[in-house]
Amino acid sequence: MPPIDGTEQDAGTESRACAQGGVTTALNYMRTGQYYLNRGGDYADVFPEVLSATEGKSYVDYAYHLAPMMRRHIEEIPALVRDHGVTSFKVFMFYGSHGLHGRSTDQNSFLMIPEGERYDYAHFEFVMRGIQAAREQFPDLADEISLSLHCETAEIMDAALRMAQAFPHIRFRREVTVGHLLADIDTASGIGGKVNPPLRPREDVEALWEHVLAGEVDWVVSDHACCRDEQKFGDPREDVFVAKSGFGGAEYLLAGLITEGTRRGLPLGEIAKLTAWNPATRFGLRTKGAIEAGFDADFALVDADTEWTVRAADSESTQEYTPFEGFAMTAAVTDTFVRGHRVLDTGKVVGDPIGRYQKRPTGA
Template sequence: MNRFVSKEKEELLMSTEFVLRGAHVVEFDREPHAMDLLVHDGKVAARLAPGTPMSDTIPVIRADGLHAFPGLIDAHVHFGFGEKITEYTTETVYAAMGGFTSILGYFLNNESYSDVYEREQEYAKARCHVDYAFHFSVAKEEHVRDMAHYVRRYGVTSFKYFMNFKGEEGRYLGLDGTDDGYLYNLLATASKLPGVKIVCHTENIEIVNRLRQAAQTIEMPTLKDWANVKPPVTEAEACIRVMYLAELLGAHIYIPHISTRMALDEVRRWRKRYPHVYVETCPHYLTHDEDSDLGSIGKANPPFRSKDDVEAMWEGLHDGSIDTVASDHVPRKRATKERPFWLASQGFPGTATILPVLLSEGYHKGRLSLSRIAQLLTEAPARIFDMAPRKGSLQVGADADITLVDLNRTQEVRSEALGSYSDYSLYDGWRLKGWPVRTILRGQTIMQDGEIIGAPGFGQYLARPLAN
């Protein structure tokens, strides 16, 4: 399938000045409402009553019957699991197809980031279709030592720590082999940089290693066996540990891909006295459980959980205990998943299907309002990760990032139509209701009706200032 439009149509759609008419605007703090938007020089220039007269020289984009969300933000994307250089093109095409205008990618390196950052930027700057920022993963002593420099020089205000990259596991990856002493020092350092977030993969790897060793004898392992190797206590205990240290030291933390009721309950209790804990879950923890028959295709970390845990994630989205939904997107080929179960790779693609999943399984089933979905995918990630007020809203002065959505469009997920380096999706064959039909980045249409508009390299790097 050709996902790219003709040159003639591209020129027609690349105007960065227009008035958007006919849409219902979706914002996190109010019900959807009819409003026209004037866009000038890639920014929201005015919020207008529907039908406000305008000069005939200003182009009009008609969006009758559609809902206009602020451009979506995926705060959890991985690159480099396939062909890293080309992935900056393929995975940002994939993001634009799903209505996303900004992504935050995890950058893991066993050297100083000062030695490799410029090279990474060269790769990304020339290839990205959407705006992008980085989380730096920290696992070397020099990473912690140089955090203040990374903040000032590169505008990176979030740092990933893997509690499972411990001891031998870390050294195997060419890292120092971190421990709780390293975590303590990391949080203490972060506390001196107001607004910096430590993104902490919460997993008690010692318990996991013991259980996994015993499970190796299972002849026909299933996703339930994978879940039993990483039971809820391994997530909950690690959450307690990092929240305790964060409160003690005054650090701000973000817990990605939370997946269990046990861990979420601990977060609820802790945040009553220490609010600087933010929580993310992923679409697959809302739609898949440990009884899934996907086999190694569904292998993830954290694993799919029980049906009760799935329900707990929906409850957390509804009551506000969970702040964001992000993909944990990993662009692997299907072949890497079809190895013997214990050797099969973990993770799968996900950015392009986040919104259809939340609309189909959330909004259309009465679990989530449109305003709450807007908060989860726009306002909250922009606020938490220092991209507001430029991103995450349609207020005057914000970037004109707009995702136009047809709530009633029902279509079957076909991974080959979405543009990822990956050649499969967990949702292949699912019929989902509610799809983005146009993605506008800084006033320029970059996707319309499943076709990509414009060349790679339009995406800009988002250097993030620290909160005061």
């Protein structure tokens, strides 16, 4: 099958950036609509093409989060779980009346959903009902079937976190991105740092670290959203409202977390949980997340006593800039192994792509 948009190329280049960051398995977000596949339709038609386009291109193992964008996608959830091993799904919280992307004034055209449907709070509730129905249909997988909420709408996220305390039987989990732990509005100021949710002042960054140190964050992610210069910036270039949200960061995940975490007293064992064991357990990667018999030989070697400066030019990503430009790091990933295969050797990506699609749950 022909590649879909830039998916095939991204599988190669951005998985190389993952290897730089010590990432051995990438869980990639995917949806229909503009800026992703640039097409609509059923996942029964689209997702096999995605799998075909990316097969044999990735340097690390990979799986997908899918977003149910329309009514038909919700109906497809059981088939995606059963036939394709997709056990994690995602909803955004800003497409309805809370601010479309700046380059789109028409929701249905932007999201490529049928006329008469809306991506709004009612759709959000129907997605939640669809996820719960799948958990009941596949009880052995219930703890590994999940719905992620992308937290643009602060009121809903605040309510969800409060619900986590009031309803302990609901398995709420909390994640934070390495970008929000590293950068603030001063160190990564400018349109290149536009992201959802937005970067915040330094006091908010330190508040996030307090929650990490208190064990109130379950995993740290890269939220790697590679935006080439021509995709990131609009016309005029200085107009923040026409700039695309998101930036890459997988290549700085482990180095950044160790640099800033150890400085604040975060043990390396906790970093391993935050980046490996916890997400692997939650997302059905049963052969990932630990170094022991029966698990894949996935691990990264880190020099925790070296100083270097972030430069976008040194990244394997096709993104030509980074909001982390000039950041001082005190740890560096030197080697990355995926199922025993060395994919990063003394800081350089090596060999052919050996990444495999992870049909979840993986292994026993």
